[in-house]
Amino acid sequence: MENTLGLGLVRQPKTVLFGPGQRGQLGLYARGFGTRVLMVTDERMATTPEFKAMHDDLSAAGMKISIYDQALPDLPRQNVIDATAPFARGSIDVIVGIGGGSCMDLAKAVSVILAHGGDVRDYFGEFAVPGPGIPIITIPTTGGTGAEVTSLAIVYDDENQMKMAIADAHIAPAIAIIDPELTLSCPPGLTAATAADALSHLVEAYTARPKNPTPQQIATQIYVGKNRITDMFCTQGLTLMNKSLGAVVDDPSDLAARSDVMFAAYCAGMAINTTGTAAAHAIQSPMAAIGHTPHGFGVGALLPYVMRFNLPYCTSEFAQIGQTLGVVRPGQSERDQGRAAITRIEELLEKTGTPMELASLGVEETHFDQIAASSVKATRLVLNNPAPMTEQAIKALLARGVAGDRSWWEKP
Structure with a gap:
C-alpha cells in the first residue's frame, strides 16, 4: 500500500464549470x-x-x-x-x-x-x-x-x-x-442513494491499491491506482460529506449543503476515474440482480463489511480518513483511528437511510455462491481492492453482512 513512484495522475474534462446557475x-x-x-x-x-x-x-x-x-x-x-x-x-x-x-x-x-x-x-x-x-x-x-x-x-x-x-x-x-440548483428537485430517496454512492466512491478511492504503473500501463489501463492527486480529491470530498451530507438529508432545499455534496461527488468522480472502485462495487453488481436495490444503497450497505475486510491491509489510510473526519483522539493507535473512521462513515450512511445489513436487501445464504462467482469476474475492480478478493472471502463477507455483524472482526 505505498505509492513508491510519488505519482500524481488524473484524467479529466478540458473544462469544469461549477456553481449555482x-x-x-x-x-x-x-x-x-x-x-x-x-x-x-x-x-x-x-x-x-x-x-x-x-x-x-x-x-x-x-x-x-x-x-x-x-x-x-x-x-x-x-x-x-x-x-x-x-x-x-x-x-x-x-x-x-x-x-x-x-x-x-x-x-x-x-x-x-x-x-x-x-x-x-x-x-x-x-x-x-x-x-x-x-x-x-x-x-x-x-x-x-x-x-x-x-x-x-x-x-x-x-x-x-x-x-x-x-x-x-x-x-x-x-x-x-x-450546477447544484439542478439537484433541488431531486427526490429525497434518490438524493440519499446517490450521496451514499459518492461516499462509497471516496472511501474506496482513498483505500484503493496503489499500483506504481509503468508508462505502458498508464497508456493502456484506466485504473492505475491511488496517487497523490486522487488522495487530494478524496480528502476534499470526505471533508465536504462530513460537513453537509446530514444537512442535505434533513433539508433538501439547503442549496449550500447541496453544493457541498455535489462538489464532493465531483471530487469522487475525479478520483475513481484513475483509482477505480473496489470490492463494494464488484459485489453490488451481481447482488443487485437479487433484490433490485438502488445502486447507492447497495454499495452503501456493503461498505461497513468491506471496510472491516480491508482495514488490516490499509490501516494507515483509514487512520488518515479518521483524521480528515475529525474523529480521532490523541494517542490512539492507527488501528483505533481507522476504526473511528469506519464508525463515522457508518453514521453518515445511516443518515442517508442506507440499510446496514444485507438480509433486508433480499440476500440469503443460497445466493452466496452466485454472487461470489460473479464478483470475482469484475477483474478491474478486484485488482483495486487492498484485501485479496477470493470467492471464499466474498462468501464469508456476505455472511457477516446478512447477519449484520459489525463487530471488529479481523477476517470475515
Whole structure:
C-alpha cells in the first residue's frame, strides 16, 4: 500500500464549470463545437422547466436540436441502439448528457457510435475506442455518480445479463457543467442513494491499491491506482460529506449543503476515474440482480463489511480518513483511528437511510455462491481492492453482512 513512484495522475474534462446557475452558459459552450446538438436525458427531466430553459438557450445560440429522452436506469444496451438509430455518422456536432449517471453514460456511448459506427459491444473493455468521439457536455442532476467527469460508460448488456464498461480516455467529457440548483428537485430517496454512492466512491478511492504503473500501463489501463492527486480529491470530498451530507438529508432545499455534496461527488468522480472502485462495487453488481436495490444503497450497505475486510491491509489510510473526519483522539493507535473512521462513515450512511445489513436487501445464504462467482469476474475492480478478493472471502463477507455483524472482526 505505498505509492513508491510519488505519482500524481488524473484524467479529466478540458473544462469544469461549477456553481449555482452555471447551466445558463450551456449555449455559449455548446456553440463552440458546431450547430447540431443532441440532448440526451430521461423522460422525467425532459418535462422540467430547467430542461426547457437549457433547450431554449441552445436554440438562442442558433443550434439545431435533436432530443433523446428515453434513458433508463442501469443503462440498457437498447437505449444506445435507439438513441443512435436516427443519425448518420458525423451528423451531430456535440452531445449534451443531462441527468443522472445513466443519462451521462448514454451520451458517452452515443458519442462513440456516432463517431466510429458499430455496436456498443465493440467498445467494451479498456482503450477499445479507436479515436476521439463526438464532443460531450455533461450536466449532472444528482450529487452522486461522478459520471460527469469520468472516462467510463456503464452499459447493461441484456443478452449477457451483465454490466459492461467502455473504459477509454476518448470518452471523457469535453465540458462538465455542474450546477447544484439542478439537484433541488431531486427526490429525497434518490438524493440519499446517490450521496451514499459518492461516499462509497471516496472511501474506496482513498483505500484503493496503489499500483506504481509503468508508462505502458498508464497508456493502456484506466485504473492505475491511488496517487497523490486522487488522495487530494478524496480528502476534499470526505471533508465536504462530513460537513453537509446530514444537512442535505434533513433539508433538501439547503442549496449550500447541496453544493457541498455535489462538489464532493465531483471530487469522487475525479478520483475513481484513475483509482477505480473496489470490492463494494464488484459485489453490488451481481447482488443487485437479487433484490433490485438502488445502486447507492447497495454499495452503501456493503461498505461497513468491506471496510472491516480491508482495514488490516490499509490501516494507515483509514487512520488518515479518521483524521480528515475529525474523529480521532490523541494517542490512539492507527488501528483505533481507522476504526473511528469506519464508525463515522457508518453514521453518515445511516443518515442517508442506507440499510446496514444485507438480509433486508433480499440476500440469503443460497445466493452466496452466485454472487461470489460473479464478483470475482469484475477483474478491474478486484485488482483495486487492498484485501485479496477470493470467492471464499466474498462468501464469508456476505455472511457477516446478512447477519449484520459489525463487530471488529479481523477476517470475515
